[in-house]
Amino acid sequence: MTETRVERKERTRRAILDAGLALCEDSSLIALSLRQVAKEVGIVPTAFYRHFESIESLGLALVDESFVSLRAMLRDIRQGAPSYADIVDRSVDILAQHVRQERAHFAFIGRERGAGPPQVRDAIHHEIDLCEHELATDLALLPGTESWSAEDLRVLSNLIVTAMVATAERLISAPQPAAEKPITETARTQLRMVLVGALNWRSRT
Amino acid sequence: MTETRVERKERTRRAILDAGLALCEDSSLIALSLRQVAKEVGIVPTAFYRHFESIESLGLALVDESFVSLRAMLRDIRQGAPSYADIVDRSVDILAQHVRQERAHFAFIGRERGAGPPQVRDAIHHEIDLCEHELATDLALLPGTESWSAEDLRVLSNLIVTAMVATAERLISAPQPAAEKPITETARTQLRMVLVGALNWRSRT
DNA sequence: AGTTTGGGTGTACGTGTGTACACCCAAACT
DNA sequence: AGTTTGGGTGTACACACGTACACCCAAACT
The missing domain is CATH 1.10.357.10 (Tetracycline Repressor, domain 2)
Structure with missing residues (x-):
């Protein structure tokens, strides 16, 4: 269970990408909120900014x-x-x-x-x-x-x-x-x- | 300035349709809020329901x-x-x-x-x-x-x-x-x- | 061993959202 | 003339939103 820092970061980034893709599937990106994505991924809203500067x-x-x-x-x-x-x-x-x-x-x-x-x-x-x-x-x-x-x-x-x-x-x-x-x-x-x-x-x- | 009731209603309805069309032009219907439309038309949010039951x-x-x-x-x-x-x-x-x-x-x-x-x-x-x-x-x-x-x-x-x-x-x-x-x-x-x-x-x- | 780095946390704010409720008042019926 | 109807109002609520800020702590450097 040793996980390097960049590995962990990449894993979360992937999770965000997947969550974003899945969540905007019914609706659109413009209707997608940062908080929805964060909740789906299982991180706190502000942590989103560690990976992307905006939706x-x-x-x-x-x-x-x-x-x-x-x-x-x-x-x-x-x-x-x-x-x-x-x-x-x-x-x-x-x-x-x-x-x-x-x-x-x-x-x-x-x-x-x-x-x-x-x-x-x-x-x-x-x-x-x-x-x-x-x-x-x-x-x-x-x-x-x-x-x-x-x-x-x-x-x-x-x-x-x-x-x-x-x-x-x-x-x-x-x-x-x-x-x-x-x-x-x-x-x-x-x-x-x-x-x-x-x-x-x-x-x- | 005598305006029958149905005339007035029709006029507001038109204003709502126009405002809706104009507001969702940059973005989409799913990102359009009832309150935006109401504000644009110049009526109070709840008055929207007199004309449409939802966006x-x-x-x-x-x-x-x-x-x-x-x-x-x-x-x-x-x-x-x-x-x-x-x-x-x-x-x-x-x-x-x-x-x-x-x-x-x-x-x-x-x-x-x-x-x-x-x-x-x-x-x-x-x-x-x-x-x-x-x-x-x-x-x-x-x-x-x-x-x-x-x-x-x-x-x-x-x-x-x-x-x-x-x-x-x-x-x-x-x-x-x-x-x-x-x-x-x-x-x-x-x-x-x-x-x-x-x-x-x-x-x- | 000691320090820095950086992903993730928790709290807090102002604002926008849908909608419920009681109310107003003039046009439209009786 | 008196009553009903219905578009529009104002207040109020619980919630979701983006984002600022201070903080934590283990991995990564020195």
């Missing part, structure tokens, strides 16, 4: 953490063979799987993206922009997009990300895991429609 | 009101000739115009759709579902979709609505009206891409 900075830490989960998902998706064959099915499956496993993180992103303190909102939008940009460079490697302008790639990427964010949000508010299938099925069809649109883009002059 | 029911009233604005937009969009020629440009223009004019209502929908009290969230999602359904029946009238299944129509409609909601949210968080052009331009391109996808859908067997 908002807790929120920013949660943004970082949530996007670690999201980027892990993107990595999984990316390491498939870049073929049109099963890319849609694979991607949607991986999305659904990650949303299931890290539900709280994805829910946090979806929720605080629209509501949430301005700083947190901005941080999330910035991260999503980065994801869009990454997707755009990936799309550029796919066969058939050689002649595309950078702008069109960005616009397509934005459309795909938007649709996938919406899919994630739908999956999160799915009451039971059983209700996931129609949602993923819709997402698959939509991705295919967009892909068909992309493949026929600019071929008409 | 949440105020929220439901605001949902109704906001969707009146949104449906007005849909009506405007619909009454264009159903041709592919300028349907995209027209629709996006009308969207941007209505978002500008009824910014608070559209912002409310976008915000409380994700955060916001569960009842309010559900009400908004239900209304959006209705819009999707309406759009699907409209799409069925367009030339080229005769052979489509009802399910595919619904899926396409969902994709379009999702993209337009995202566009509206981007327009709302645009700092200046001048920043609108790239956003609408993106929306236009995306709609065209989706349309190209739709037109080539199922023609491949």
Whole structure:
């Protein structure tokens, strides 16, 4: 039971992050109080300040953490063979799987993206922009997009990300895991429609 | 200065609705307090109950009101000739115009759709579902979709609505009206891409 | 061994919150 | 003319909030 000081601090910090994520799950960060978090963690309110200077900075830490989960998902998706064959099915499956496993993180992103303190909102939008940009460079490697302008790639990427964010949000508010299938099925069809649109883009002059 | 009783009541009710909409603009309904609203309106807190039984029911009233604005937009969009020629440009223009004019209502929908009290969230999602359904029946009238299944129509409609909601949210968080052009331009391109996808859908067997 | 450091504690404050209760008074009914 | 109705008032309560301050004590340095 010898526990070094930094270990103990890290443990409490983790507890605060977890409590914050759990407590704002029904409502939002802006409705989350420092005292609620402290009570949940089992520390006195003022001890909170030893780890974060405000609820908002807790929120920013949660943004970082949530996007670690999201980027892990993107990595999984990316390491498939870049073929049109099963890319849609694979991607949607991986999305659904990650949303299931890290539900709280994805829910946090979806929720605080629209509501949430301005700083947190901005941080999330910035991260999503980065994801869009990454997707755009990936799309550029796919066969058939050689002649595309950078702008069109960005616009397509934005459309795909938007649709996938919406899919994630739908999956999160799915009451039971059983209700996931129609949602993923819709997402698959939509991705295919967009892909068909992309493949026929600019071929008409 | 003769004012009937129902007139006066209606006037206060309006003031409460307006104050509620304005106050939750930065934050969210869940962070809105009855006392804030009362102070803004200029009545004593308990007088609030003469009009709404809780903040949440105020929220439901605001949902109704906001969707009146949104449906007005849909009506405007619909009454264009159903041709592919300028349907995209027209629709996006009308969207941007209505978002500008009824910014608070559209912002409310976008915000409380994700955060916001569960009842309010559900009400908004239900209304959006209705819009999707309406759009699907409209799409069925367009030339080229005769052979489509009802399910595919619904899926396409969902994709379009999702993209337009995202566009509206981007327009709302645009700092200046001048920043609108790239956003609408993106929306236009995306709609065209989706349309190209739709037109080539199922023609491949 | 002696001192410093720092996470956690307990008390205390002013303020904001929802809501209960008794009350007022002019418009609206009889 | 007399009574009822109902929007608005004022006081009061128990609670939750953020935060300031003095304090504790074991791990970490010297």
